[in-house]
Amino acid sequence: xxxxxxxxxxxxxxxxxxxxxxxLVVNQGDFLGIIGPNGAGKSTLFASMLGLNxxxxxxxxxxxxxxxxxxxYLKELGYVPQKPIFEKNFPVTVTDVxxxxxxxxxxxxxxxxxxQQLWIHELRNRxxxxxxxxxxxxxxxxxxxxxxxxxxxxxxxxxxxxQQSIDLFYSILRELNSKQKITIIxxxxxxxxxxxxxxxVACLNRTLFFxxxxxxxxxxxxxxxxxSEASMQEHMHHx
Amino acid sequence: xxxxILTFSxxxxxxxxxxxxxxxxxxxxLFLVLRRYSLFGDAIAHxxxxxxxxxxxxxxxxxxxxxxxxxxxxxxxxxxxxxxNISGDASIAVLLSSGIAVGLVIIGxxxxxxxxIFSFLFGSILLVxxxxxxxxxxxxxxxxxxxxxxxxxxxxxxxxEEQAKVSGIPVExxxxxxxxxxxxxxVTSIQxxxxxxxxxxxxxxxxxxxxxxxxxxxxxxxxMSFSIFSVIVGILVSYVFDITPAGTIVLxxxxxxxxxxxxKSAGLLSKN
Ligand SMILES: Nc1ncnc2c1ncn2[C@@H]1O[C@H](COP(=O)(O)OP(=O)(O)O)[C@@H](O)[C@H]1O
Ligand SMILES: [Mg+2]
Numbered sequence: 001x002x003x004x005x006x007x008x009x010x011x012x013x014x015x016x017x018x019x020x021x022x023x024l025v026v027n028q029g030d031f032l033g034i035i036g037p038n039g040a041g042k043s044t045l046f047a048s049m050l051g052l053n054x055x056x057x058x059x060x061x062x063x064x065x066x067x068x069x070x071x072x073y074l075k076e077l078g079y080v081p082q083k084p085i086f087e088k089n090f091p092v093t094v095t096d097v098x099x100x101x102x103x104x105x106x107x108x109x110x111x112x113x114x115x116q117q118l119w120i121h122e123l124r125n126r127x128x129x130x131x132x133x134x135x136x137x138x139x140x141x142x143x144x145x146x147x148x149x150x151x152x153x154x155x156x157x158x159x160x161x162x163q164q165s166i167d168l169f170y171s172i173l174r175e176l177n178s179k180q181k182i183t184i185i186x187x188x189x190x191x192x193x194x195x196x197x198x199x200x201v202a203c204l205n206r207t208l209f210f211x212x213x214x215x216x217x218x219x220x221x222x223x224x225x226x227x228s229e230a231s232m233q234e235h236m237h238h239x
Numbered sequence: 240x241x242x243x244i245l246t247f248s249x250x251x252x253x254x255x256x257x258x259x260x261x262x263x264x265x266x267x268x269l270f271l272v273l274r275r276y277s278l279f280g281d282a283i284a285h286x287x288x289x290x291x292x293x294x295x296x297x298x299x300x301x302x303x304x305x306x307x308x309x310x311x312x313x314x315x316x317x318x319x320x321x322x323x324n325i326s327g328d329a330s331i332a333v334l335l336s337s338g339i340a341v342g343l344v345i346i347g348x349x350x351x352x353x354x355x356i357f358s359f360l361f362g363s364i365l366l367v368x369x370x371x372x373x374x375x376x377x378x379x380x381x382x383x384x385x386x387x388x389x390x391x392x393x394x395x396x397x398x399x400e401e402q403a404k405v406s407g408i409p410v411e412x413x414x415x416x417x418x419x420x421x422x423x424x425x426v427t428s429i430q431x432x433x434x435x436x437x438x439x440x441x442x443x444x445x446x447x448x449x450x451x452x453x454x455x456x457x458x459x460x461x462x463m464s465f466s467i468f469s470v471i472v473g474i475l476v477s478y479v480f481d482i483t484p485a486g487t488i489v490l491x492x493x494x495x496x497x498x499x500x501x502x503k504s505a506g507l508l509s510k511n
Contacts, residue, residue: 050405074407086398090273093454100395101406127452 001028009058018044022208031177033198034187040205042187078144082155088129095124101143114142134165154186252372253364257470259379260431265466267424268441281438282331283425286312286338292345310422362433362485432485443492447499
């Protein structure tokens with residue numbers, strides 16, 4: 001079953017064309033890794049899919065419905081942003097933050113359940129600003145998951161996080177996808193991680209230059225090399 | 240100090256209105272402080288000065304014109320700020336100075352200062368009428384109910400606008416609602432502390448409460464308690480020593496802030 005269908009998506013900012021004619025389909029149960037260097041347009045793609053950027057050309061459909069026409073799809077979606085921004089002394093506990101993600105107040109015991117699942121239950125009464133990056137990230141995943149979403153979207157979720165937390169985080173993602181059948185769309189610039197976790201890969205660098213099963217991508221040395229060179233160039237370009 | 244003062248009915252009205260305003264300012268103020276919008280209350284209060292002058296000139300009860308001008312001013316400046324991308328602090332400066340400017344021009348037109356204006360500048364809680372008290376209680380009740388119902392949405396869009404939008408919360412409407420409620424709260428509170436000291440009630444109890452390192456509900460309750468304490472003690476002390484209530488109330492709040500900072504630097508407040 002098609003969950004997301006993107007047709008000819010183009011986003012033109014005043015200075016740059018961030019996305020150029022991107023088309024992509026995500027099916028139920030996919031674990032899609034979107035790889036691309038800094039500035040490739042990954043966050044722009046997500047912003048458009050989430051309704052945060054409405055200035056795009058082309059069409060984005062969730063569950064076969066144009067997102068310009070209906071915002072209902074947001075109910076089925078959990079989103080973990082690249083860098084959640086908040087004041088360091090904002091007076092909310094871990095439980096408070098997860099509760100924000102809850103649509104019905106009546107589902108309060110769902111909070112405890114999800115905190116346990118993500119190994120942050122003992123942190124529940126601590127203020128969010130006091131936690132480490134890895135712990136905060138798990139709180140934001142808990143917030144994204146507390147509504148039982150069908151799709152989870154994560155924008156470069158491991159930036160600035162220690163290796164131990166990353167390993168735990170990856171095992172959580174794997175379990176969500178395989179056991180709870182949550183469709184995951186995840187952007188990263190870590191090729192190895194994508195190789196280990198994802199079952200589909202999309203290579204983005206303003207245009208989409210590969211989309212398919214990850215085995216196809218990673219078994220094709222030419223593709224991998226092409227991608228790495230493009231990212232290297234991009235990297236040098238940026239410095 | 241005799242307890243006789245507690246039997247005066249003007250004192251009952253002052254305390255009841257004062258407590259209601261204390262709760263209202265601390266709750267609405269918490270969201271403003273967390274939105275880095277601490278001085279917005281001050282700006283609305285100054286624009287209400289223009290509204291009060293207008294009422295005095297037109298012979299209308301000045302608080303009514305103050306409500307109209309302040310709420311309109313607050314909503315318009317918010318619209319302009321979003322539309323033309325003006326920063327929050329600059330928009331506050333614009334609102335604040337235009338309110339005072341309008342007030343001064345109107346006062347000039349009406350032929351000079353009237354004594355009435357002073358009670359609005361510095362508050363007049365001991366003079367609140369029964370009607371005033373009923374109005375204050377009703378507005379407080381309505382705003383608290385609205386906040387209680389929309390509590391999650393308001394908190395979420397204050398915490399992180401982008402994520403709130405993705406969760407389907409109408410963030411822009413919530414923003415305007417907060418501005419609207421701030422407008423009502425400020426004008427309602429003018430009778431307690433006057434135009435000049437409004438932001439003290441919005442900001443000081445909340446800044447103090449946030450230091451205790453608790454979650455949202457507890458922080459709100461601590462702030463409310465400090466606010467109520469400052470108002471009650473402030474009103475009673477000022478009456479006994481025959482000094483201005485507004486100044487005394489604000490000094491009480493500052494005393495609690497200083498005390499909290501003292502406790503904190505002595506390391507007596509644990510981190511969580
Ligand atoms: N809001 C914006 N306004 C203008 N340009 C933007 C905006 N957001 C991103 N860009 C530009 O678009 C390009 C793609 O950025 P982004 O989508 O953040 O890439 P990525 O997430 O892959 O690093 C970059 O050149 C970036 O500078
Ligand atoms: Mg990005």
